[in-house]
Amino acid sequence: MQSPIQLRGVTYAYGTGDLARPVLRDVDLTVAPGEVVLLTGPSGSGKTTLLTLIGALRALQQGSATVLGQQLAGATERQRTAIRRRIGFIFQQHNLLGFLTARQNVAMALELDPATTERERLARASEMLAAVGLAEKGESRPDQLSGGQRQRVAVARALAGQPGLILADEPTAALDRQSGGDVVRLLRDLARRRGVPILMVTHDPRILDIADRIIAMEDGRILPANEANSASAA
Amino acid sequence: MSDVIPRSMPEASLLPWAPELSGEPAAAAPPPRRPRPGFGAAMLLPLRLAWRQLRAERARLASAIAGVLFACVLVFMQLGFRSALFDSATALLSAMRADIFLMHPLTTVSFKPEMLPRIRASQAMALPEVQAAVPVYLAQATWRNPEDGTRRPVQLVGFDTESGVMDFPGLAPLIETLKRPDTMAFDLRSRPEFGAVPRLLAERGPFQVQLGNRQMEVVGLIEIGPSFGADGNVVMSDVNFRRVVKERQASQVDLVAIKLKPGADPAMAVERLRAVLPADVRVLSQPDLVAHERDYWETATPIGFIFAFGSLMGLIVGMVIVYQILFSDIASHLREYATLKAIGYSNAFLGRAVLSAALILAVLGFIPGLVISTLLYDVVGKGTFLPLEMDLSRALSVFGMIFTMCALAGLLAMRKLRDANPADMF
Numbered sequence: 001m002q003s004p005i006q007l008r009g010v011t012y013a014y015g016t017g018d019l020a021r022p023v024l025r026d027v028d029l030t031v032a033p034g035e036v037v038l039l040t041g042p043s044g045s046g047k048t049t050l051l052t053l054i055g056a057l058r059a060l061q062q063g064s065a066t067v068l069g070q071q072l073a074g075a076t077e078r079q080r081t082a083i084r085r086r087i088g089f090i091f092q093q094h095n096l097l098g099f100l101t102a103r104q105n106v107a108m109a110l111e112l113d114p115a116t117t118e119r120e121r122l123a124r125a126s127e128m129l130a131a132v133g134l135a136e137k138g139e140s141r142p143d144q145l146s147g148g149q150r151q152r153v154a155v156a157r158a159l160a161g162q163p164g165l166i167l168a169d170e171p172t173a174a175l176d177r178q179s180g181g182d183v184v185r186l187l188r189d190l191a192r193r194r195g196v197p198i199l200m201v202t203h204d205p206r207i208l209d210i211a212d213r214i215i216a217m218e219d220g221r222i223l224p225a226n227e228a229n230s231a232s233a234a
Numbered sequence: 235m236s237d238v239i240p241r242s243m244p245e246a247s248l249l250p251w252a253p254e255l256s257g258e259p260a261a262a263a264p265p266p267r268r269p270r271p272g273f274g275a276a277m278l279l280p281l282r283l284a285w286r287q288l289r290a291e292r293a294r295l296a297s298a299i300a301g302v303l304f305a306c307v308l309v310f311m312q313l314g315f316r317s318a319l320f321d322s323a324t325a326l327l328s329a330m331r332a333d334i335f336l337m338h339p340l341t342t343v344s345f346k347p348e349m350l351p352r353i354r355a356s357q358a359m360a361l362p363e364v365q366a367a368v369p370v371y372l373a374q375a376t377w378r379n380p381e382d383g384t385r386r387p388v389q390l391v392g393f394d395t396e397s398g399v400m401d402f403p404g405l406a407p408l409i410e411t412l413k414r415p416d417t418m419a420f421d422l423r424s425r426p427e428f429g430a431v432p433r434l435l436a437e438r439g440p441f442q443v444q445l446g447n448r449q450m451e452v453v454g455l456i457e458i459g460p461s462f463g464a465d466g467n468v469v470m471s472d473v474n475f476r477r478v479v480k481e482r483q484a485s486q487v488d489l490v491a492i493k494l495k496p497g498a499d500p501a502m503a504v505e506r507l508r509a510v511l512p513a514d515v516r517v518l519s520q521p522d523l524v525a526h527e528r529d530y531w532e533t534a535t536p537i538g539f540i541f542a543f544g545s546l547m548g549l550i551v552g553m554v555i556v557y558q559i560l561f562s563d564i565a566s567h568l569r570e571y572a573t574l575k576a577i578g579y580s581n582a583f584l585g586r587a588v589l590s591a592a593l594i595l596a597v598l599g600f601i602p603g604l605v606i607s608t609l610l611y612d613v614v615g616k617g618t619f620l621p622l623e624m625d626l627s628r629a630l631s632v633f634g635m636i637f638t639m640c641a642l643a644g645l646l647a648m649r650k651l652r653d654a655n656p657a658d659m660f
């Protein structure tokens with residue numbers, strides 16, 4: 001079985017020429033099918049940058065990255081857009097569309113699939129909302145929901161499109177402990193059941209237990225496994 | 235948090251995309267590429283997204299519609315005035331019904347004609363297809379309002395009314411009466427400043443009016459309409475014309491009207507007349523005569539430019555308003571657009587959504603604009619005696635302009651989409 005994420009020698013710098021500031025240095029990373037991986041590390045260590053590269057939100061500069069079978073090195077904008085459709089993103093903010101109901105927001109992730117009908121999309125959206133415990137809230141707009149509920153809608157949206165991979169960047173940052181923990185565990189459970197791997201950046205020590213593996217970054221490098229565990233224990 | 239989070243789900247509701255866990259044979263390498271969306275979905279989904287977004291902010295939607303409506307009414311009024319003025323400018327010549335006209339080549343506009351020799355009428359008769367040719371005399375004289383005595387210049391048209399060469403609407407029943415000395419027919423659509431002639435005529439029958447230095451009798455009504463050069467018109471026989479305009483020599487005429495024999499081809503006859511007659515006359519069919527007059531007003535006066543400029547300003551103002559609305563819509567929803575890009579929506583899809591919004595605004599602004607303009611045409615037309623009328627071709631062309639205006643605004647606003655960078659989402 002092919003790994004959903006395979007990075008080899010990924011190096012990335014913001015700026016060009018003399019102003020270039022390396023942010024990632026020679027990163028190797030493999031995520032196994034169905035694996036839940038947490039990425040931790042000090043601020044500025046390059047976690048978000050790494051996530052945007054894997055999510056095909058930025059173009060790769062050096063090294064190779066195979067995500068869901070697609071080589072991202074030299075990929076065109078169109079190829080990157082296509083690969084993004086197969087990834088479920090969960091952001092720090094919920095980033096729901098304010099003018100759509102919860103159900104329509106979830107259905108937005110499905111409208112990218114031309115094979116579905118409107119009926120199927122709404123049915124699937126309702127199903128996903130039920131799975132995150134928001135069956136009753138389908139017709140609510142984001143501003144009528146609590147922070148935790150919004151983030152759960154975002155989880156439903158990320159999972160609705162049958163993604164091959166979930167990428168999340170500090171999904172609990174805007175939430176209180178209790179709802180943060182609930183959302184992340186919900187995400188983990190739903191993804192597990194579907195066998196979808198998760199790569200999640202987090203600073204939140206309370207959720208480290210959901211991980212199959214914890215990776216620590218520092219200054220653009222991934223630390224060896226034993227240091228990672230001691231870093232996360234600290 | 236009170237919501238119950240389901241910890242388990244029935245197996246049946248599992249979505250089948252985890253072959254490595256369910257034990258099904260794993261699909262080889264990446265999943266097959268999805269088919270491209272059909273045309274309907276590619277157009278309708280962005281349209282629906284645009285509509286939902288517009289609808290969410292009523293105040294912004296209302297001001298955008300008001301902007302389009304404003305542009306729409308402005309353009310309709312400008313175009314309406316323009317065509318009404320051109321129509322009325324040519325009212326006199328349009329009402330002159332003859333097959334072919336001879337005119338001096340230097341005549342630029344009918345109210346200041348260059349004269350041509352009357353002999354050209356006789357020469358035209360040399361062609362076998364010409365049945366008759368009569369001179370037409372044009373002049374202005376002062377008309378004294380029979381009600382309040384005020385004086386005002388009126389357009390005089392004199393020609394052999396008996397000959398049947400040239401007709402005006404309403405002239406036929408008056409031909410016998412107009413043979414009498416000092417009689418004339420009055421244009422019932424002349425401006426009201428000439429007096430309520432139709433009412434007076436109905437009340438007391440034919441009555442005397444001072445025209446120039448002569449007392450003339452109004453014996454009937456014809457229908458021409460005011461034009462730029464004249465607020466009112468009277469038609470009379472050439473004999474009576476010379477009684478009013480004494481200084482006029484009968485040998486110098488302003489136009490020659492020609493009637494062809496039944497079955498003759500007017501275009502051919504025009505060609506033949508051009509060959510036969512000397513170069514000091516211009517030979518024109520009736521539609522060409524009207525077009526010549528219209529051309530003068532369109533090109534030799536700033537009128538055409540003024541209205542084109544007014545319409546353009548309306549469109550530009552409308553475009554700026556629509557652009558502003560769309561631009562600020564995108565700017566205030568940048569995160570949402572970036573999110574859509576992040577989850578796999580293409581730039582093209584979002585561009586179509588912005589264009590759809592522009593087109594929705596075009597339609598929503600045009601419909602009330604059309605209704606209001608139609609009402610305004612009615613009100614303003616009655617107040618100014620201009621022939622303002624809504625017609626389908628103008629409605630369609632204004633819709634085309636409004637559509638283009640909104641599409642351009644949409645294309646400009648679309649550039650703002652580039653600022654929605656999905657990489658900034660994390």
Ligand SMILES: Nc1ncnc2c1ncn2[C@@H]1O[C@H](COP(=O)(O)OP(=O)(O)OP(=O)(O)O)[C@@H](O)[C@H]1O
Binds near residue numbers: 014015042044045049
């Ligand atoms: N768009 C950008 N342009 C230039 N420099 C950037 C950009 N984004 C991030 N950086 C820089 O790159 C470095 C790594 O940033 P990154 O966001 O990947 O860190 P991070 O590990 O996610 O930090 P945090 O935990 O604070 O979110 C930082 O020094 C940051 O200043």
Ligand SMILES: [Mg+2]
Binds near residue numbers: 047048049169660
């Ligand atoms: Mg970060």
